[in-house]
Amino acid sequence: MSKTDAHIDDTPLVARLKQRDKSALEELIHIHGAKMYGVALQFMRNESDAREVMQDALVSIWNKIGSFEGKSAFTSWIYRVTANAGLMALRKKKRRENDISLDAVGSDDDDAPLPALQLSDKRPLPDKVAMTGELGEQVRAAISQLPEPYRVAVLLRDVEELPMSEVMQETGLSEAALKSRLHRARLALREALLPYLKGHDIQKS
């Protein structure tokens, strides 16, 4: 019988990891790997790079489990480790490709909106349809279409809910630049998802 994250007691798993039991890492993947992989894919947008992010995340978890004190939920900790691994992988990729810096993407000072995100289907949902997988698909499609620096800001702040100060540290952005980037990303996402948002109350899970 599968369990949701909310019902899983990770205490034995954490104890085994701290005792350097490698089979515990396999069990970690079995229980939490699907969510970690979802996070990795949202950062990297392809399977091969997402696998490398998973590997990097496993290395971090293995090396840092000794310092995990249980102040936050284990699941929050491992998903944050995965998000950080994704961010580092994107930076490494940019340096390799000799492309523009992950953090320097035009000006965060101007207020010009981002180009419209193109989703495949913008039909509004019927009035009384509860939010189903369709909205989820559109949300994920919209996020993956954001230019990388904007996607990273949204993933770190709105998804992982890192404090602004931490996101500033991870991205190297000033507070004003980060706010501008986040705001423009949200406006672009809102515009793309408007047919699904207008007049509908989202049932929170």
Next chain:
Amino acid sequence: MNPLEKFLGSAFGCCDVERLLFEYVQGTLEPEVKHRLDDHFRDCPPCIEFLRTYRQTIDVTKQFCCNKVEIPAEVRAKLKEFIHAEL
């Protein structure tokens, strides 16, 4: 505040909403500024709707962004190999 001061623009308009929306949603606006924005929202249904959908965007981003994705068998096998070879 006398009626003339109010007429001359101490009240906020729709153009102020987008400029202040980030801070408003974050809850970091100065109380006086928030109060003036709330006054505007009371009389402006389109801006209320804009605020609602902006907040909804943040909510659904969090809710639906990174769903569980079944790890392909080949990737799972490589991760297992990695665990035993590299760690």
